[in-house]
Amino acid sequence: MTACAIEPTTEDGERDPEEGGRHTGEGERGAEEDPDRTAAAPLVITADGAYAARLARRGDCWFPERWTLDGPEPYAVPLPGHQPEEPGTQVQPMADGQVLVHRRAAGRHTFTLLYPTGPGTGEHPLGAIDHRDAGTDAGTDPGGDAGLRLLPPAPCGTRAYALLVGRRSTALWLVAGGAFGPERVAEVPGRCSGGVWLDRAGRMLALDRETGGRTKAVVVDLGRGGEVSPLLQxxxxxxxxxxxxxxxxxxxxxxxxxxxxxxxxxGWGVLGSTLPVRFPESLRLPGGALTPFAIQPGQVLLPESCAVALRVDGPCGSWVGMWRPADRRLRQRAAPEGWLPGAGLWTADGELRLPYATPAVPCGVARVPAPDPVPRPGPESRSGLASPGCPGPADDRIHGASGAPAEPCAPRPVPLQQAPLARLVTN
Structure with missing residues (x-):
């Protein structure tokens, strides 16, 4: 495992080379005296794995925190604003190291970029969305919940998007990276959730759209003015x-x-393929829940060889699952102490990196090698577990290791399946 602390910076906001990875006095006191300082909070990672951000807590105060993951050692920089953040504040890292912050107050959604300025935090306001100017019925839910949510970081790293859900439609907003502040770029009939990028250019966005009591995945083409087409049925x-x-x-x-x-x-399928969707028994865990959060990149035209990381939730808490379509087997591993559940990324060479935070280690990354492939023939296996029991000693194989950071993948064109993906096939 690799650990780090709150990182000291120079006056221009860069990392202080003389300080290295040492704790500052304030960071040490915060970790020792305030166990809430490292309370679990969602960690959002950029598409290239260089930066991450979360809303951290010290005592009763919340503040954005940026993690740098692409150096020799990971480190964290606190970015407190002029006043403490509300617990519901959303944060997202950008490719240049700034952190986008979404705040809600007095019927408005405001967006600001934060960046370190030595002892303080610089702020660059981007503008706001007023419910009355949101367009159509977006943000006018009778319950008063505007339903705005930041989407996962765009692959380009220079733009950020958000969904504003209304009663009958959902507005897609460009909230960072535009020329004149927040801009509504598409209106999708129905109530949308989810959000998955299908290409590395940040043009094709998949959303889960609810209409007529059913939810189906659709594709929004941002290069064609928000044109919507079906993806899954x-x-x-x-x-x-x-x-x-x-x-x-x-x-x-x-x-x-x-x-x-x-x-x-x-289940799993292949984008642009006519092969059927499959629902393997190895991904069925009665009494538990499996949530995929990372896929190994760089496996061009080899979807069955890609390693997938999953969050496993069961009676003992949360731990890590690893699976490949070709292996037909779910490997379960104990998570590192303080793991921020659902956060992690694969490197192209098959190393899973899991961020964690504990009172003693304000920011750290555990490195987990991908399991060796197993022969494909034979029945599927769940590592001998018919129910979500806790990972045993044999499954506790998270290793500490040093290594180079994940390299961003070059953009590669992938054909988009415009029609429904495939017919149903169960394994």
Missing amino acids: ITADSDDRLLLADPDSGLLLIGSDAPSPGEPRL
């Missing part, structure tokens, strides 16, 4: 969601209740 009566996608290989992770009505199942 396994059966007419099923809820079909896209959970994760890898642009290099085209591997898709899909959630659907088509195989077992009323029971969501995890």
Whole structure:
């Protein structure tokens, strides 16, 4: 495991080379005296794996925190604003190291870029969205919840998008990277959720759209003014969601209740392929939940060889699962102490990196080698577990290791399947 502390900076906001990775006095005191300082909070990672950001807590105060992951050692920089943040504040890292902050106050959504300025935090306001100017019925839910949510970081790293959900439609907003502040770029009929990028140019965005009581994944083409086309329709009566996608290989992770009505199942397919969607038994865990959060990049045209990392939730908490379509087997591993559940990334050479935070280690990254492939023939296995029991000693194989940071992948064109992806096939 690699650990680090709150990072001291120079007056221009860069890392102080003389300080190296040492704790500052304030960082040490915060970790020792305030266990809430490292309370688990969602960590958002850029598409290239260089930066991450989360809303951290010290005592009763919340503040944005940026993690740098592409250096010899990871380190964190606190970015407190002029006043403490609300617990619901959303943060997102940008490719240049700035952190986008979304705040809500007095019926407005405001967006600001934060960056370190030595002892303080610089702020660059980007503008705001007023509910009355949101367009159509977006943001006018009778319950008063505007429903604005930042989408996962765009692959380009220079733009950020958000969904503003209304009663009958959903507005897609460009909230960072535009020329004149927040800009509404598309209006999608129905109530949308999710958000998965299908290409590395940040043009094709998959959303889960609810209409007529059913949820189906659709594609929004931002290069054609927000043109919407279907992506998933396994059966007419099923809820079909896209959970994760890898642009290099085209591997898709899909959630659907088509195989077992009323029971969501995890399946996989290939973007642009006519091969069927499959729902392997190795991804079925009675009494537990599996949520994919990272796919190994760089496996061009080899979707079945891609390693997938999953969050496993069961009676003992959360731990890590690793799976490949070709292996037909779910490997389960204990998570590092303080893991920020659902956060992590694969390197192209097959190393899984899991960020964690504890009172003693304000920011750290555990490195987990991908499991060796197993022969494909034979029945599928869940590592001998018929239910979500806790990972045993044999499964606790998270290793500490040093290594080079993940390299960003070069953009690769992937054909888009405009029609419904495939018919239903269960394994």
